[in-house]
Amino acid sequence: MKVSKYRRMLLYSIFGFAVSAFSFMLIPLSDFRGSALQKIIAYMIGALFWLGLISGLIITIKLGQIRKNFSEKKYKLPGVMCFFKNKQAICCDVLMGASVILLVIFQKLFGTYHIASIVLLSLTIFLVYIHSIVNGNNFAYATQKGVKK
Numbered sequence: 001m002k003v004s005k006y007r008r009m010l011l012y013s014i015f016g017f018a019v020s021a022f023s024f025m026l027i028p029l030s031d032f033r034g035s036a037l038q039k040i041i042a043y044m045i046g047a048l049f050w051l052g053l054i055s056g057l058i059i060t061i062k063l064g065q066i067r068k069n070f071s072e073k074k075y076k077l078p079g080v081m082c083f084f085k086n087k088q089a090i091c092c093d094v095l096m097g098a099s100v101i102l103l104v105i106f107q108k109l110f111g112t113y114h115i116a117s118i119v120l121l122s123l124t125i126f127l128v129y130i131h132s133i134v135n136g137n138n139f140a141y142a143t144q145k146g147v148k149k
């Protein structure tokens with residue numbers, strides 16, 4: 001498989017994770033005891049979360065299988081357990097740490113269901129997903145230098 005196609009698949013997995021993380025942004029519009037539309041949105045949040053997460057994971061697993069045919073592991077641990085492995089990971093890990101701290105502060109100040117807390121929750125979850133990707137072997141393989149594109 002060409003590295004450009006591999007990178008495209010990596011972007012598809014990021015898109016799936018983004019759908020999963022940002023599904024929480026619909027929480028203010030949902031209510032299981034509200035109107036029909038609010039009930040639909042409430043169920044849609046769960047569906048988007050799980051569909052995004054599962055599709056992102058399936059693509060990531062497939063990328064790992066493809067990478068194993070062409071390259072050895074660069075890192076011994078999975079990306080979720082690694083920190084600061086490259087420039088992108090440093091940026092992502094710092095942002096993730098800051099978003100976790102801000103999330104805790106905003107939830108204490110404004111409550112769990114305040115729009116700022118929900119936005120930070122979505123952002124924090126997305127940054128945890130991205131942290132796992134950019135610190136992982138699939139990302140290292142997709143961005144390695146000297147490989148025919």
